[in-house]
Amino acid sequence: MKLPIEFIHKYQQLLGDEAKEFLASFQEKSYSGYRINPLKPDFVIDQNYLTNEKIEYCDTGFFGSVNGKSIDHTVGYLYSQEPSAMYVGEVADPKPNERVLDLCAAPGGKSTHLVSKMNNEGLLVSNEIFKKRATILAENLERWGAKNTIITNESPEKLAPRFLNFFDRILVDAPCSGEGMFRKDPEAVSYWNIDYPLECANRQRKILASAMEMLKPGGTLIYSTCTFAPEEDEQIIAWLLTNYPTLSVEPIKKYTNMDSGRPEWADNNSELAKTVRLFPHHIKGEGHFIAKLKLAGNDISNKNQFQQTSKLTKEQVTLFNDFTQTVLNQINFNSLITFGDQLYSIPDGVPSLDHLSVIRPGLHLGTFKKKRFEPSFALALALDSSSVKNKIKITEEQWREYVHGDTIKLDHDLEKGWYLLTCQGHSVCFGKAVNRTVKNFYPKGLRF
Numbered sequence: 001m002k003l004p005i006e007f008i009h010k011y012q013q014l015l016g017d018e019a020k021e022f023l024a025s026f027q028e029k030s031y032s033g034y035r036i037n038p039l040k041p042d043f044v045i046d047q048n049y050l051t052n053e054k055i056e057y058c059d060t061g062f063f064g065s066v067n068g069k070s071i072d073h074t075v076g077y078l079y080s081q082e083p084s085a086m087y088v089g090e091v092a093d094p095k096p097n098e099r100v101l102d103l104c105a106a107p108g109g110k111s112t113h114l115v116s117k118m119n120n121e122g123l124l125v126s127n128e129i130f131k132k133r134a135t136i137l138a139e140n141l142e143r144w145g146a147k148n149t150i151i152t153n154e155s156p157e158k159l160a161p162r163f164l165n166f167f168d169r170i171l172v173d174a175p176c177s178g179e180g181m182f183r184k185d186p187e188a189v190s191y192w193n194i195d196y197p198l199e200c201a202n203r204q205r206k207i208l209a210s211a212m213e214m215l216k217p218g219g220t221l222i223y224s225t226c227t228f229a230p231e232e233d234e235q236i237i238a239w240l241l242t243n244y245p246t247l248s249v250e251p252i253k254k255y256t257n258m259d260s261g262r263p264e265w266a267d268n269n270s271e272l273a274k275t276v277r278l279f280p281h282h283i284k285g286e287g288h289f290i291a292k293l294k295l296a297g298n299d300i301s302n303k304n305q306f307q308q309t310s311k312l313t314k315e316q317v318t319l320f321n322d323f324t325q326t327v328l329n330q331i332n333f334n335s336l337i338t339f340g341d342q343l344y345s346i347p348d349g350v351p352s353l354d355h356l357s358v359i360r361p362g363l364h365l366g367t368f369k370k371k372r373f374e375p376s377f378a379l380a381l382a383l384d385s386s387s388v389k390n391k392i393k394i395t396e397e398q399w400r401e402y403v404h405g406d407t408i409k410l411d412h413d414l415e416k417g418w419y420l421l422t423c424q425g426h427s428v429c430f431g432k433a434v435n436r437t438v439k440n441f442y443p444k445g446l447r448f
């Protein structure tokens with residue numbers, strides 16, 4: 001890979017003797033990894049995935065790559081994620097029942113990790129500013145079986161007034177100059193110029209100013225980038241400490257060959273050494289920077305449930321109850337609301353989402369059509385198959401035909417109605433059995 005000459009000079013100055021080894025690492029191969037999904041209790045994962053080398057700092061992380069067209073990946077048993085990026089979710093370490101915001105969330109690597117750590121409890125608001133990327137984020141979170149998550153498509157400035165002093169934990173995985181990803185995405189080199197880190201830093205400060213409005217007293221802010229640029233790393237944390245004096249830096253555990261942040265690359269504040277740098281010439285992964293900060297003060301926020309408006313009509317209640325009683329075992333969903341014909345189960349404690357661009361206000365349960373309820377793909381992937389009465393086991397070959405858009409032929413009669421299709425123990429989709437045929441309800445946009 002050909003690195004820009006100004007990039008080389010900059011890091012020769014910053015790193016001195018170490019620069020040679022650092023710059024040489026750009027000619028080495030990049031690392032791939034994946035996390036397995038602890039939320040799916042009927043976990044019958046291909047054992048081959050578990051024999052790969054484990055990632056030291058992430059219980060669910062392994063080195064290796066995943067076939068994007070495999071069942072395991074398609075139904076959210078695995079998420080392909082660069083190994084260093086996994087340390088961000090581990091450092092964030094959200095707890096079940098917290099209110100958590102992932103402010104720059106697409107395509108969803110960190111959000112899926114946060115949902116796992118929260119055991120699908122509490123509230124995760126997963127936000128992405130760009131619509132197309134927010135749609136991909138929603139797909140990834142649905143595959144993962146997220147139930148406690150609201151997905152928004154907003155600018156941080158517009159989100160802030162709605163969630164003032166609201167969150168226990170906020171992750172800002174900031175848009176950055178991406179120097180740490182040069183090996184993985186050589187195109188990123190073409191966007192780089194010597195002024196780019198400062199441009200990114202300006203944007204990062206704006207995003208963080210909004211994040212700080214939403215962080216409650218006593219809350220935790222996690223800031224991460226995939227760049228080496230001090231302007232976007234230590235200097236941003238120094239800026240935060242100067243402008244928000246009640247913030248303090250929390251120490252982050254340094255696993256094998258992880259480096260401390262460099263105070264001398266900012267204002268010499270020794271607290272900056274508590275942050276962590278992952279350098280590709282030291283660890284098996286790409287470049288990353290992570291900081292964890294705590295806001296002083298006691299939590300005075302109101303944990304009561306605010307929301308929610310659109311109640312179900314009597315007919316909708318009957319249709320949904322008919323579905324749950326016929327198809328599912330006893331399951332309690334959180335508060336139910338409708339947006340148009342769409343039915344959602346929303347996490348507790350959510351303020352009004354009016355006038356925000358909301359991609360998913362919670363778990364999408366399905367759609368009310370004329371006199372019937374049609375369960376969603378998201379519901380199928382969020383359900384443990386043991387919680388479903390009506391199931392049909394399909395073979396891998398039938399699964400391949402189904403994800404392609406074909407129907408499934410049955411060799412015996414089944415009562416007409418909805419069935420959860422399972423393949424190799426995974427919940428894969430709902431289908432409707434009619435006369436020895438399972439009609440295809442695999443989402444059109446996801447067929448392959």
Ligand SMILES: C[S@@+](CC[C@H](N)C(=O)[O-])C[C@H]1O[C@@H](n2cnc3c(N)ncnc32)[C@H](O)[C@@H]1O
Pocket residue numbers: 085103104105106107108109110111128129130133155156173174175176203207
């Ligand atoms: C590093 S990526 C996030 C990766 C993601 N956290 C993950 O783990 O999959 C940064 C994200 O910030 C978004 N972004 C860009 N400009 C932004 C802005 N002004 N405010 C908030 N987010 C922005 C980008 O679209 C991008 O999705």
